[in-house]
Amino acid sequence: MLARAAADFYWMGRYLERTEHTARLLEYQLTRLVDTPADQLALGWRVVYTTLGHPVPQVPTDADEAEVFLIADAYTLAGTLVEDVTNPNSMISCWSRARENARQLRPWLPVRVWTCLNRGFMWIRDCDFARAWAEGPAELALEAIDRLHLLVGVVDAMMSRDDAWRFMELGRLVERLQHQAVLLDTWVRAGQPSDGPRLSWSDLLRVCRAYELYRRRRSIQVRRESAIGFLVRNPELPRSLRFAVHRIEQLLSGIDPRGARYPLAAPHRMAIRLAASVEMDPGDEDQAPGSELESFSVLLRDSRQLHDLIMATYVNYPVERGLPS
Amino acid sequence: MTVSAFLGNGFDDEPRACAAGSGAFADYDLEARFYDEVFQDDGTPRESCRKLVNSLSRASADELATLQEGVARRFVHEGITFTVLGATRMSEHIIPIDCVPRVLTAAEWDHIDRGLRQRLTAMNLFLRDIYHEGYSLRDGVIPHELVLGCPQYRVEMRGLKVPHDVYVAVCGTDVVRTNDGFAVLEDNLRVPSGVSYMLACRTAIKRAFPRLYRAQGVREIARYPEHLYTTLTSLGSWGRDPRVAVLTPGHYNSAYYEHAFLAGEMGAELVEGRDLVVHDAIVYVRTASGLKRIDVIYRRVDDDFLDPVTFRSDSLLGVPGLFNAYRTGNVVIANAPGTGVADDKAVYSYVPRIIRYFLDEEPILANVETHLCREPDGLAYTLDHLEDLVVKEVGGSGGYGMLVGPHSTAAERETYAARLRADPTNFISQPVLDLSRASCFVDGRLEPRHVDVRPFVLRGREDIHISPGGLCRVALRKGSLVVNSSQGGGCKDLWILRD
Numbered sequence: 001m002l003a004r005a006a007a008d009f010y011w012m013g014r015y016l017e018r019t020e021h022t023a024r025l026l027e028y029q030l031t032r033l034v035d036t037p038a039d040q041l042a043l044g045w046r047v048v049y050t051t052l053g054h055p056v057p058q059v060p061t062d063a064d065e066a067e068v069f070l071i072a073d074a075y076t077l078a079g080t081l082v083e084d085v086t087n088p089n090s091m092i093s094c095w096s097r098a099r100e101n102a103r104q105l106r107p108w109l110p111v112r113v114w115t116c117l118n119r120g121f122m123w124i125r126d127c128d129f130a131r132a133w134a135e136g137p138a139e140l141a142l143e144a145i146d147r148l149h150l151l152v153g154v155v156d157a158m159m160s161r162d163d164a165w166r167f168m169e170l171g172r173l174v175e176r177l178q179h180q181a182v183l184l185d186t187w188v189r190a191g192q193p194s195d196g197p198r199l200s201w202s203d204l205l206r207v208c209r210a211y212e213l214y215r216r217r218r219s220i221q222v223r224r225e226s227a228i229g230f231l232v233r234n235p236e237l238p239r240s241l242r243f244a245v246h247r248i249e250q251l252l253s254g255i256d257p258r259g260a261r262y263p264l265a266a267p268h269r270m271a272i273r274l275a276a277s278v279e280m281d282p283g284d285e286d287q288a289p290g291s292e293l294e295s296f297s298v299l300l301r302d303s304r305q306l307h308d309l310i311m312a313t314y315v316n317y318p319v320e321r322g323l324p325s
Numbered sequence: 326m327t328v329s330a331f332l333g334n335g336f337d338d339e340p341r342a343c344a345a346g347s348g349a350f351a352d353y354d355l356e357a358r359f360y361d362e363v364f365q366d367d368g369t370p371r372e373s374c375r376k377l378v379n380s381l382s383r384a385s386a387d388e389l390a391t392l393q394e395g396v397a398r399r400f401v402h403e404g405i406t407f408t409v410l411g412a413t414r415m416s417e418h419i420i421p422i423d424c425v426p427r428v429l430t431a432a433e434w435d436h437i438d439r440g441l442r443q444r445l446t447a448m449n450l451f452l453r454d455i456y457h458e459g460y461s462l463r464d465g466v467i468p469h470e471l472v473l474g475c476p477q478y479r480v481e482m483r484g485l486k487v488p489h490d491v492y493v494a495v496c497g498t499d500v501v502r503t504n505d506g507f508a509v510l511e512d513n514l515r516v517p518s519g520v521s522y523m524l525a526c527r528t529a530i531k532r533a534f535p536r537l538y539r540a541q542g543v544r545e546i547a548r549y550p551e552h553l554y555t556t557l558t559s560l561g562s563w564g565r566d567p568r569v570a571v572l573t574p575g576h577y578n579s580a581y582y583e584h585a586f587l588a589g590e591m592g593a594e595l596v597e598g599r600d601l602v603v604h605d606a607i608v609y610v611r612t613a614s615g616l617k618r619i620d621v622i623y624r625r626v627d628d629d630f631l632d633p634v635t636f637r638s639d640s641l642l643g644v645p646g647l648f649n650a651y652r653t654g655n656v657v658i659a660n661a662p663g664t665g666v667a668d669d670k671a672v673y674s675y676v677p678r679i680i681r682y683f684l685d686e687e688p689i690l691a692n693v694e695t696h697l698c699r700e701p702d703g704l705a706y707t708l709d710h711l712e713d714l715v716v717k718e719v720g721g722s723g724g725y726g727m728l729v730g731p732h733s734t735a736a737e738r739e740t741y742a743a744r745l746r747a748d749p750t751n752f753i754s755q756p757v758l759d760l761s762r763a764s765c766f767v768d769g770r771l772e773p774r775h776v777d778v779r780p781f782v783l784r785g786r787e788d789i790h791i792s793p794g795g796l797c798r799v800a801l802r803k804g805s806l807v808v809n810s811s812q813g814g815g816c817k818d819l820w821i822l823r824d
Contacts, residue, residue, distance in 0.1 A: 319611075
C-alpha cells in the first residue's frame with residue numbers, strides 16, 4: 001500500500017469518526033433543548049464545546065438571560081459545529097476533508113463507498129440549516145449519524161480486509177480513543193460535586209450509545225463509578241476505551257510488514273502498552289472519585305504518541321530505512 | 326408511461342414518423358453544407374441510425390429529460406468530474422453529457438482504424454529518426470529548424486534507446502468528418518486525456534438504452550484498461566509481474582479523475598512525484614511497508630515537470646533522477662519524453678509527407694488544410710483571410726488562445742493580427758471546418774450539434790490496439806464549432822456497429 005494512500009485512509013477514518021462524534025454530541029444537546037433547565041443546558045454546551053476542542057462559549061449566569069440566550073443562541077452554537085466552513089472541526093469541514101482524502105484514494109476505494117461518502121457530503125453541503133432547524137433541531141444530527149452509519153455499513157460490505165481497510169479502521173479507532181478519553185475527562189470534571197448544575201451519568205451513557213447495554217448488563221440505576229468503568233472496560237461496547245485499544249492492537253498486528261514477529265513495530269508496542277493501561281487504571285471502581293482524571297490525561301497523551309508513531313513508522317519514514325535489503 | 330417503457334424492445338423496425346423535421350425531430354433542421362450523422366439529405370434516417378431514431382421517436386421530451394438528468398446525476402454522485410482551479414478555490418465540474426449516442430458503421434470505423442494505425446506507425450518512426458539518424462531532416466521531408474527549434478524537442482533524448490522504439494504508446498487523435506469524409510484535426514501524443522469519459526459515457530448510456538444497445542450490436546470498449554496495462558508492460562522484460570504506476574500531478578489537476586480511474590482499473594499505483602524516490606538509478610515507490618521498485622510509469626505529467634534535475638529545475642511535480650533511471654533502462658516511461666515535437670501544430674501539416682516518406686503509402690486519413698504563418702506566403706494568406714480562418718497557437722490546446730474568424734469582431738481580429746505579425750512562427754491557420762452534426766438532446770429538444778471524435782490508440786511491443794469507440798465531443802452551443810469542454814463542449818457515447 002502506497003504510504004501516502006495509507007495516510008489518506010487513516011485520515012479519512014479519523015475525519016469520519018470526528019464527524020460522527022460531533023453529530024452524537026449535538027444530537028444529545030439539541031434533544032434536550034425542549035425540556036432541560038437553562039443552567040443545565042448551558043453546562044451541556046460547555047461540555048460539548050470543551051470535548052470538541054472549541055473555546056467555551058460565554059454563558060450568562062442570570063436565569064432569565066440564560067433562558068433567552070439558550071433559545072436564541074442554540075441555533076448559532078449548533079451552526080458553528082455543523083455548517084461553519086471556517087471551523088476546521090465542524091461537521092461539514094470534516095466531511096469535506098474525508099471526501100478530499102477519498103478523492104485521492106479512488107483507485108483503492110470501491111465505487112459504492114465513494115458514492116455513499118460523496119452523496120453524504122453533498123447532502124450536508126446543500127443542506128439548508130435554517131430549514132432543517134425548523135423541522136426539529138436534532139433531526140439534522142440524526143440524519144447525519146444515519147448517513148455515516150450507512151457509509152460504515154457499505155465499507156464493511158464492500159472493502160477487502162487489506163491494509164487500505166486496516167488503515168481506515170485504525171484512523172477511526174485512534175480518533176475514537178482520543179475523543180472518548182476527552183469526553184470522559186470533561187464529563188468527570190463537570191460531574192464533580194458542586195452546588196451548581198450537574199450532568200447525568202445516564203446521559204453520558206446515552207451519548208456513547210451505551211445506555212441500553214448498561215441497563216441490560218448492570219442496572220437501570222446508573223452509578224458514577226459503574227458508568228465510568230463500563231465506558232472504559234466493557235469489551236462489547238464499540239465506544240469503550242478497551243474495545244478501541246484492542247481493535248487498534250489487532251489492526252496494527254495485521255499492518256506490521258514483519259507479520260507481528262519480534263521485535264514488534266513501535267506503534268504495535270505502544271498499542272499493547274495502552275491496552276494494558278486501560279485494563280489496569282482508569283475507572284477502577286476501587287479508586288477514589290476524581291482519581292481517574294490523571295489516568296485519562298495519560299491515556300490521551302499516549303494515544304497522541306501512538307498517532308505520531310503510526311505516521312513515523314508507516315508514512316514519513318526516512319528513505320534509507322525503507323530501502324529493500 | 327415509465328422511462329423504461331418508451332425504450333420498447335428495440336428489436337422491431339416498424340416504420341414510424343421519424344424523419345428530420347417531424348415528430349420528435351420537429352426542431353431538427355438539416356443543412357446541406359454539414360454532413361448529418363443521423364439523417365440523409367432527404368430527411369430519412371441513415372440505415373445505421375434507424376433503430377436509434379425509432380427509439381427516440383417513442384420518447385417524450387420529459388422522458389428524455391429524465392434520462393439526461395439521470396445520467397448527469399450519476400456522474401455527480403460517482404465523482405466523474407474535472408477540476409477547475411480558480412483564483413481562490415478549486416471547483417469540480419461534470420463534463421456535460423448528451424444522452425443520444427452517435428453511431429458509426431463497421432465500414433466507417435474500419436477506415437478510421439486503418440488510418441490511425443498508419444499514422445501512429447509513421448509518427449513513431451519519425452520520432453525515432455529525429456532523435457537518431459535524422460534522415461527525414463536531411464532529405465527535407467520536414468524543415469530542420471521546425472523540428473529542432475520546437476520547444477518540445479528534447480536534446481536529452483538524442484541517441485537514447487527507447488524500449489522497442491515505441492515513443493508513443495498511448496495516443497488520442499482528434500478525427501472530424503466533413504462532406505469530404507474523415508480527416509485528422511490534431512494528434513495528441515503527449516498525455517492524451519478523455520478515455521475515462523469515453524468509458525463512463527458508455528456505462529451510463531448502456532443503462533439508459535439497454536435494449537437498443539443490445540439490438541444495435543455495438544462493439545465493446547470496456548477492456549481498454551486491460552489493453553492499456555498489456556501495452557505498458559509489453560515495453561519491458563521482467564522475470565516477475567512488473568509494478569506499474571500512473572504518475573499524476575495530483576488531485577488539483579483537471580484530469581485527476583481519469584488518472585485515478587485508470588490506476589484503479591489497471592491495479593496500478595497512483596503516485597505523485599513525492600511518492601517516488603530514485604536510488605542508484607532505480608525508481609522506488611514509498612509504501613507503508615518500505616520502498617518497492619517501480620518498473621513502468623504511465624506518466625500524466627508533461628515533460629517539463631518530469632524531473633527537476635534534467636528538465637525544469639523548479640518542478641515540484643517530478644522526481645529527481647527519474648530521467649537518469651530511464652536512460653539507464655531501469656524504468657519504462659510512457660509516453661517517452663520528447664514526443665510532443667510530433668504533435669506540434671506546425672509539424673502536423675507535414676504528417677502526410679512523413680507517412681509517405683517512412684511507409685511509402687498514401688495517407689488513409691486526410692489532414693486539414695493548414696497554413697504555416699512561419700512561411701511568408703502562409704502569413705500573408707492568413708492575414709488576408711482572418712475573417713474566414715481559425716488561427717491557433719502551435720503549442721496551444723483546449724481551445725484556448727485561438728481565433729475563430731467568422732465568430733470574431735473586427736477589434737479581436739486586429740489584436741490577433743498584431744500578435745501574428747509579432748511572432749508568426751507561433752501560429753498556424755486552418756479553414757473553418759464544416760464539422761458533421763449529430764443528434765443531441767438540448768433544451769428539451771432533439772437538435773443537431775457539431776461533433777468530433779477522439780479515438781485512443783495503443784502501441785505495444787508488437788501490435789497496435791484501437792478501442793472501437795472514442796471520446797465523442799460535441800459543441801453543445803447552437804452554431805458553435807468548438808467542442809472543448811472548457812469552451813462549452815460536452816461529450817456523448819460513440820457506438821461502433823459490428824456490421
